[in-house]
Amino acid sequence: MKIGFIGCGNMATAMIKGILDSGKVTAEQMIASAKSDQTREKISSELGIAAAKTNVEVVDFADVVFLAVKPQYYEEVISEIKDDIQKNQVIVTIAPGKTLTWLSERLGSEVKIIRTMPNTPAMVKEGMMGMCKNELVTDEELQQVKEICESFGKAEVVPESLIDVVVGVSGSSPAYVFMFIEAMADAAVADGMPRAQAYKFAAQSVLGSAKMVLETGKHPGELKDMVCSPGGTTIEAVRVLEEKGMRSAVIEASKACVKKGREM
Known part of the structure; x- marks a missing residue:
């Protein structure tokens, strides 16, 4: 061929x-x-x-x-x-x-x-x-x-009806993930970690987390719950993310991406 x-x-x-x-x-x-x-x-x-x-x-x-x-x-x-x-x-x-x-x-x-x-x-x-x-x-x-x-x-x-959805969930989403990695690294730098090391910690955490979703077959919510100990550090971070509207921001961004794709 x-x-x-x-x-x-x-x-x-x-x-x-x-x-x-x-x-x-x-x-x-x-x-x-x-x-x-x-x-x-x-x-x-x-x-x-x-x-x-x-x-x-x-x-x-x-x-x-x-x-x-x-x-x-x-x-x-x-x-x-x-x-x-x-x-x-x-x-x-x-x-x-x-x-x-x-x-x-x-x-x-x-x-x-x-x-x-x-x-x-x-x-x-x-x-x-x-x-x-x-x-x-x-x-x-x-x-x-x-x-x-x-x-x-x-x-x-x-189905072709989902191709524009693919644009939002995978075609454009690496940009969202890069922003998330950059933000986590910025926070680590603010707390004293060298930037190159911060990017490595943040990126590897995203890579490993994605691999857990794909290889365990567990629901992302279940995997999230596994990290959140009662009264611990993670659930406190999750509380702030929910307060700041992280889920809604991602959903709205992805929907805007799909809408734009359909208009092109």
């Missing part, structure tokens, strides 16, 4: 590295395009794959084409490539707000489309991706693309 990327920013670079490291596809089976000479040089030297001068060159080469440009450039890119797409090719998108219907109207009604939403932890092969397909994509083709995407994290098939 030959894979192409139109666009090679941070997300595409993380995805390409994960795919190459998995060994499922060789460098000779991959190609990527970019607008700038500097990025094309990075594609060749850092990633070791072919650097296309045009987006059409990617389409002419690949069996699976990832549209990895920002949402505002989708119209422009689609107009460039739509006449060169073949019926046996699969187009994979990673942009919020661009529905299967919207994409089909612009790419053509006979084009196989898989809509996905990845996130930046793909950079460390711990990404989380939601994906859905149009009726032209076979289950086998969807599974093949899913396996490719699992080179850089986890992937799950969801």
Whole structure:
């Protein structure tokens, strides 16, 4: 299988590295395009794959084409490539707000489309991706693309109605987590801990806590209760977080994120 990327920013670079490291596809089976000479040089030297001068060159080469440009450039890119797409090719998108219907109207009604939403932890092969397909994509083709995407994290098939929810709960949520880590580290620094050490303590605590949720199968509330001893330090911190509206702030932020995604 030959894979192409139109666009090679941070997300595409993380995805390409994960795919190459998995060994499922060789460098000779991959190609990527970019607008700038500097990025094309990075594609060749850092990633070791072919650097296309045009987006059409990617389409002419690949069996699976990832549209990895920002949402505002989708119209422009689609107009460039739509006449060169073949019926046996699969187009994979990673942009919020661009529905299967919207994409089909612009790419053509006979084009196989898989809509996905990845996130930046793909950079460390711990990404989380939601994906859905149009009726032209076979289950086998969807599974093949899913396996490719699992080179850089986890992937799950969801109804298209939930793709915008995926944006809120995983696509954008690393930013919320980074803010939480930064805030915890700031508090530790205020109490005398060196900043580099504070980031390490905070980040490892978040990593370990997330792993407990995934590996124990316990409800997050149960795990929280396990830390909260009667009259202890943790329940006092939890009391303040509840007083300050932490849960409500996170819920409202995520809902605003989903709303924005649907409007794009």
